[in-house]
Amino acid sequence: MKHVLITGANKSIGLETARLLAQQGYFVYLGCRDLVKGQQAVAHLAEAGLAHVEAVQLDVCDKASIQAAAKTIRAKTSVLDVLINNAGVLGAMPQNALLTGPDQIREVFDTNFFGPIEVTLAFLELLEPAPVPVIVNITSGLASLTLQSDPTWIHAPYKLAAYGPSKTALNAHTVFLAHELRAKGFKVNAVDPGQTATDFTGHQGGAVTDAAQFVVHYATIGADGPTGKYFSRDAPAGETESPW
Incomplete structure (x- = not known):
């Protein structure tokens, strides 16, 4: 049985x-900042007959919490097949570039x-x-410098001066990480599930199931799969990769 850890997994796309x-058939570890909510999510999945799921307390902004989660999972399995870095925050609004200070930006970057x-x-x-x-790093089309610089883009200019750059940085890190881990057979990609109807977007956008299916596609790639790439469910028709 393969094992996967998903951060921010007690609701929505996660x-x-x-x-x-x-x-x-995966054994799924739900990394949740609030363990009670994680256990409630486990119970919800158990009602659907999915027993191989376990909640683990994991706050991505707390190094001690991360290390404790790693210790907990190491005690249960010697191999983790997939890591999905899904946890994320939008940050306080508004986020105009001239009005968003470094403290506000730093808070979003932390997560x-x-x-x-x-x-x-x-x-x-x-x-x-x-x-x-x-390794799947969940990103956003709002991180794309190409799209943000295009005055004809449907969302331009999208004023999220903390959130957008945090995902742009994550995309860049994904490229470097993929390059350094390529020789070890890792597949590391940035995946944008697209605008999805969740609390995060004020319930505007596509279905959560469609977004999750897109993530799962890249979480389950094999040895011949891509690495160091950025894929978006909102990519132009006929294109597989998206503009960075």
Whole structure:
């Protein structure tokens, strides 16, 4: 049985991704900042007959919490096949570039950028023995400098001066990480599930299930799969990769 850890997995896209992977036979660890909410999510999945799911307390902004989660999972399995860095925050609004100070930006970066780095480093030891270790960094089309610079883009100019750059930085880190781990067989990609109807977007956008299916596709790639790429569900028709 393959094992996967999903951060921010007690609701929305994270929870639906957990459901789909559990249905495919994965043992799923739900990394949740609030363990009670994580246990409630486990109970919800158990009602659907999905027993191979466990909640683990994991706050991506707390190094001690990350290390404790890694210790907990190491005690249960010697291999982690997939890591999905899904936890993220939008940050306080508004986020106009001229009005958004460094403290506000730093708070968003702590979760969206530094958090995934800390989690990845903590779980590399468990990922390395996997036949095809996979890391999926959940990103956003709002991180695309190409699109943000295009006055004809439907969202331009989108004023999220903290959130957007945090995901741009994550995309850049994904490229470097993929390059350094390529020789070890890792598949590391940035995946944008697109605008999805969740609390995060004020319930505007596509279905959560569709977004989760897109994430699962890249979480389950094999040895011949891509690495160091950015994929978006909102990519132009006929294109597989998206503008960075």
